[in-house]
Every structure is written in structure tokens, then in C-alpha cells.
Amino acid sequence: MALQIYNTMSRSKQDFVPLEPGKVKMYVCGPTVYGYMHIGNARPIIVFDTVRNYLESIGYDVNYITNFTDVDDKLIRKAEEMNTTVAEVAEIFIRAYNEDIVGLGVKPASKNPRVTESMDLIINFIKALEEKGFAYESGGDVFYRTAKFADYGKLSRQNLEELQFGIRVEVDARKENPEDFVLWKAAKPGEVFWQSPWGNGRPGWHIECSAMAKEYLGDTIDIHGGGVDLQFPHHECECAQTEALTGKPLSNYWMHNAFLNIGDEKMSKSLGNGLLVKDIRQRFKAGTIRYFMLSTHYRNPLNFGEEALISAEKSAERIALAAGNVKHRLELAAPEAGAAASGELTARLQEISSMFHSKMQDDFNTPDAITAVFDWVKLANQALADEETAPADFAALLEAFSGMNAVLRLVPEQAADQTDEEVEQLIAERTEARKTKNWARADEIRDLLNDMGIVLEDTAQGMRWRRK
Numbered sequence: 001m002a003l004q005i006y007n008t009m010s011r012s013k014q015d016f017v018p019l020e021p022g023k024v025k026m027y028v029c030g031p032t033v034y035g036y037m038h039i040g041n042a043r044p045i046i047v048f049d050t051v052r053n054y055l056e057s058i059g060y061d062v063n064y065i066t067n068f069t070d071v072d073d074k075l076i077r078k079a080e081e082m083n084t085t086v087a088e089v090a091e092i093f094i095r096a097y098n099e100d101i102v103g104l105g106v107k108p109a110s111k112n113p114r115v116t117e118s119m120d121l122i123i124n125f126i127k128a129l130e131e132k133g134f135a136y137e138s139g140g141d142v143f144y145r146t147a148k149f150a151d152y153g154k155l156s157r158q159n160l161e162e163l164q165f166g167i168r169v170e171v172d173a174r175k176e177n178p179e180d181f182v183l184w185k186a187a188k189p190g191e192v193f194w195q196s197p198w199g200n201g202r203p204g205w206h207i208e209c210s211a212m213a214k215e216y217l218g219d220t221i222d223i224h225g226g227g228v229d230l231q232f233p234h235h236e237c238e239c240a241q242t243e244a245l246t247g248k249p250l251s252n253y254w255m256h257n258a259f260l261n262i263g264d265e266k267m268s269k270s271l272g273n274g275l276l277v278k279d280i281r282q283r284f285k286a287g288t289i290r291y292f293m294l295s296t297h298y299r300n301p302l303n304f305g306e307e308a309l310i311s312a313e314k315s316a317e318r319i320a321l322a323a324g325n326v327k328h329r330l331e332l333a334a335p336e337a338g339a340a341a342s343g344e345l346t347a348r349l350q351e352i353s354s355m356f357h358s359k360m361q362d363d364f365n366t367p368d369a370i371t372a373v374f375d376w377v378k379l380a381n382q383a384l385a386d387e388e389t390a391p392a393d394f395a396a397l398l399e400a401f402s403g404m405n406a407v408l409r410l411v412p413e414q415a416a417d418q419t420d421e422e423v424e425q426l427i428a429e430r431t432e433a434r435k436t437k438n439w440a441r442a443d444e445i446r447d448l449l450n451d452m453g454i455v456l457e458d459t460a461q462g463m464r465w466r467r468k
């Protein structure tokens with residue numbers, strides 16, 4: 001069976017065929033780093049991490065790019081509020097984002113390009129659009145000329161007339177057409193700016209993703225992802241920018257996750273504390289939060305609430321307990337060299353694994369894939385209850401579990417998730433924090449390392465660390 005992905009562009013499930021055999025170029029729109037991540041933002045992060053894990057588990061080499069929008073109006077306002085610079089605001093919330101993704105059991109991206117480090121790319125992209133007649137300057141701003149791009153609206157399935165009808169008429173004399181969108185914004189007095197052929201300013205939001213995807217992945221990519229709210233205007237504008245420039249499709253598959261709601265309300269950053277990932281993960285483990293997110297299909301809406309998390313916790317703990325017990329039995333007695341698992345168990349594990357794969361291959365049907373994990377729990381518990389079960393059976397059970405868990409990550413993989421380099425980076429940051437007497441930060445890092453299963457030891461030779 002081939003992997004099928006629901007492609008928003010075609011509104012249908014399609015067989016996945018990568019551009020290059022064995023490789024996947026994947027781009028997921030990342031956060032605007034002006035605040036802490038809320039639980040709604042965690043949905044695309046966990047969903048696309050799982051997609052990536054699955055692709056890797058079936059042998060693809062995935063280049064996974066997700067950007068940081070580290071300058072925009074919201075960051076500028078936040079910097080004023082905090083009486084600091086835009087760069088400092090970005091640093092604070094990028095660091096918080098990195099801690100959150102560790103706390104969600106999410107692997108770091110292959111690269112997180114930042115807008116402020118991509119100015120040349122972005123300016124050159126806009127210049128090239130201008131040369132081709134797809135962009136025009138007006139009073140220091142640069143706009144995209146939507147009327148020149150015949151396919152504008154193809155992703156969100158709207159035509160220009162409908163769009164014009166839908167747009168609240170804001171009189172903007174600088175634009176040729178109301179749906180033209182900004183590529184470059186002139187700086188207002190006192191605002192942070194970069195020099196450009198159109199004067200001092202900063203990029204509009206949509207252009208960064210086109211510029212970064214092209215730079216790090218190429219003219220056409222395999223999978224582009226994000227929340228459903230990004231379909232229009234953000235992804236529509238990305239298509240218009242890239243395709244006008246290259247004449248090729250920006251992405252072969254477009255994936256969008258549905259929204260996470262609270263009650264009947266859409267989440268927004270303004271809902272504030274209690275809904276922040278940094279707070280939720282103090283109370284619930286990564287496996288619980290992932291279970292909660294993945295037990296609903298990514299294209300269905302998901303309701304968030306305390307009860308849903310508590311119920312996810314019970315289920316995730318049942319899985320963790322069975323996996324832990326199997327590991328424990330293997331620690332007590334390892335299989336003899338060459339010993340094979342029983343035929344019956346091997347056959348059951350094969351059934352479970354093929355169910356898991358057939359569900360994941362059906363547009364990443366994680367809720368049904370989790371059912372396969374529960375079939376495994378049942379089988380494991382039967383084996384654990386039987387005194388006669390041979391170590392080779394436990395080894396086969398563990399191997400089957402690890403295959404599924406490498407994708408869903410419902411049970412932490414014992415710190416092996418973090419590379420030594422990442423651990424050492426955190427330790428260096430903690431040493432620095434202690435030097436500058438930033439005790440709160442030093443404690444925070446100690447707790448984080450503890451959650452990751454890292455033990456710190458103060459020795460005569462300096463700070464040493466080991467995995468629990």
C-alpha cells in the first residue's frame with residue numbers, strides 16, 4: 001500500500017511520490033516569536049513532527065525546515081511594551097519555543113531560518129518579482145500585483161471577484177487592487193529597519209516563507225504544512241510569489257491541520273495563561289499531550305479541556321506502563337544469542353505492525369494507529385502475566401513497540417532524543433546564568449535537564465553529566 005496524503009490543492013487524497021527518491025523536502029510555517037506558544041500552536045507542531053517521524057520511519061531522509069518570524073508589527077509592539085529591542089524579544093521567545101518543543105517530545109527542525117538573518121534572500125526575491133512585473137513600489141512600500149498572476153486563489157479556491165467582494169473595503173490609495181498584498185513595508189520613524197532598493201523598511205509576512213523554502217529546499221518542495229487558517233491569505237500568497245518567479249509549483253502536497261478549540265471558541269493568543277504550553281507541560285507529560293493531540297485526526301477539529309487531558313493521561317500511562325514492564329523484564333533476563341520469539345507472538349506482532357502502517361499510510365490516521373498500539377498493550381500484558389514467556393518474546397515485543405513509538409512518541413525514549421550537543425548547550429547556558437546570578441534561569445535549566453533525564457554532577461574536574 002502506498003502512502004496517501006490529503007492534498008489541500010486537489011482536495012483529495014493522493015499517492016505520495018517524492019520529487020527525489022528517498023528524500024522529502026518539507027516546510028512548515030513557524031511561529032511569530034512575540035509571545036509564548038499556546039496549546040493551539042502546539043497542534044501543527046506535534047502533527048507535522050509526527051508526519052516527519054513517520055516518513056523517517058519508512059526510510060525517507062527528511063529535510064524539515066520551519067521558520068521563525070522574528071520581526072513584524074507584533075514584535076515591534078511587544079518590544080515597546082517590554083521596553084527592549086525587537087532582537088531581545090525574539091531571543092526570549094525563541095528560547096521559550098525551543099524549551100516547549102523539548103517538553104512536547106518534538107525533534108528540532110533541520111533548520112530554523114530567521115527573517116532577520118534572511119534579508120538578502122528576501123530583498124533579492126522581491127527585486128526579481130519587480131523585474132518580472134509582479135511587484136510595484138508605492139510610497140516606499142512594495143506590493144504584489146495579484147491581477148498579473150492568473151492562478152491567484154487556486155489553493156483557497158476563490159477567484160479574484162469573490163476575493164474583492166470578501167475584502168472589507170479599506171481605502172488604500174497606494175494599492176492598484178485591494179487584494180494586492182505587501183512584500184516590503186517602509187519603516188515608520190523609530191522602527192527597526194533594513195536598507196533596500198525601496199528605502200528603509202522590513203519585509204511583509206508572506207515573502208519570508210517563499211524566500212526560505214526556495215533557498216533551503218528548492219523551487220518546488222514535497223510537503224508544505226501549517227494550520228488551516230494559513231490557507232488564505234498566507235499560503236495563497238506564498239504560491240503567488242514563488243510560482244510567479246519560478247514558473248513551477250511551490251509544493252506538490254499541501255497539508256493543513258484543523259483548529260484546536262476551547263469550548264466552541266477558536267483559540268487565540270489573547271486567551272492567555274493556563275493555555276500556554278509552558279504551563280500545561282508543568283502538569284502533563286509530553287506523552288500525554290501528544291496522545292491528546294494525536295487521538296484525533298489532524299483534519300478534524302479538536303476540543304481542548306482539562307478532562308480531555310486527564311483522560312489522555314490515563315491512556316498514555318497505560319501504554320507507558322506496559323512498555324516499561326516489558327523493558328524491565330528484559331533487564332532481568334536478556335534473550336540468549338540467536339533465540340527466536342514464538343511463532344504465534346511473531347504473527348500477532350506482524351498483524352499489529354501492518355495495521356499501524358496501513359492506518360498511518362491513510363493520510364496519517366493517528367487515532368486508528370493508536371488503536372494498534374493498544375492491541376500491542378493487550379498482547380504485552382498477556383505476555384507479562386505469563387511466567388513462561390521467554391526473553392526473546394519480550395525482545396520482539398519491545399522492538400515492535402519501539403517502531404510505533406518512534407513515530408508517535410507517546411512514551412519518552414529516555415533522553416536519547418536529545419543529542420549530546422543539545423545537552424551541552426543547555427549546560428553551558430546554565431553555567432552562564434549562574435555566573436550572571438540569574439538563578440531563576442539556572443533553576444529552570446536544571447529542571448529542564450531533569451525532565452530530559454539528565455543528571456548533573458559537580459566534580460572536582462568541573463560539571464559532568466550523564467543520562468539517568
Ligand code: AMP
Nearest residue numbers: 032040041043044226227258259260267
Ligand atoms: P500563529 O502564531 O498564530 O501564527 O500560529 C502558528 C501556527 O499555529 C500556524 O500554523 C497556525 O495555523 C497554528 N495555530 C494557531 N492557532 C491554532 C489553533 N487554535 N489550533 C490549531 N492550530 C493553530
Ligand code: ZN
Nearest residue numbers: 029030209234
Ligand atoms: Zn509560511
